[in-house]
Amino acid sequence: xxFVATRVSSAQACxxxxxxxxxxKRSEDVVTREYTIHLKKLxxxxxxxxxxxxxxxxxxxxxxxxxxxxxxxxxxKLNKFLWSQGxxxxxxxxxxxxxxxxxxxxxxxxxxxxxxxHVVVERHQYKxxxxxxxxx
Numbered sequence: 001x002x003f004v005a006t007r008v009s010s011a012q013a014c015x016x017x018x019x020x021x022x023x024x025k026r027s028e029d030v031v032t033r034e035y036t037i038h039l040k041k042l043x044x045x046x047x048x049x050x051x052x053x054x055x056x057x058x059x060x061x062x063x064x065x066x067x068x069x070x071x072x073x074x075x076x077k078l079n080k081f082l083w084s085q086g087x088x089x090x091x092x093x094x095x096x097x098x099x100x101x102x103x104x105x106x107x108x109x110x111x112x113x114x115x116x117x118h119v120v121v122e123r124h125q126y127k128x129x130x131x132x133x134x135x136x
Contacts (some may be wrong), residue, residue, distance in 0.1 A: 028112065032099040032134040034119055036126055037062050039082075041091040048088035055082045055090045063114045067100045071113035078118035093117040093126045097134060 042058045043051050056074060059082070063072045082090060099115045121129070 021121040030100055030102060030112075031067075032097060033066070034095060034097050034132045034134055035062070035066065036095060036129050036131075037094050038092070039090055039094055043090060051090045051136065052083050052087045056090045057112050059094070059116060060097065063096070063098050065099055069100060069110060069112050069114045071103070071108075073113060075114050075115065075117040078116055081118045095121045095129065 037059060038053050039058065043054060046054050056079060059074060059078070060072045064070065078094070078096065080093065085091060095118070097117045097119050099117070100112055101115055103111055103113050
């Protein structure tokens with residue numbers, strides 16, 4: 001393999017930056033998607049008394065990674081589902097709807113936040129479900 005070094009003049013660099021400035025950041029769009037989170041994989045090796053609290057943290061981390069927002073809010077129904085079988089018997093998978101929304105608070109630091117809600121799926125019916133864009 002050969003490495004070829006090329007020099008870029010400052011004028012070319014300015015043109016390249018100007019072209020890039022017109023790009024739209026995808027993380028600034030308002031969008032809603034449905035995902036399946038495999039909790040069993042994420043909670044493997046976690047002690048019994050920490051499983052349900054850790055599941056909530058893992059859902060928040062997943063939402064932050066997928067939607068690119070620091071502010072993640074978990075709906076009460078999703079929280080109830082994660083805790084439905086007690087602290088140690090967390091459901092193996094959960095289907096969530098992640099909605100990236102605009103923050104209406106003036107004093108909020110972030111312009112967008114992510115709302116995580118539970119999508120009810122019949123038991124053992126997660127097979128074959130894909131990530132889906134949802135139209136609101």
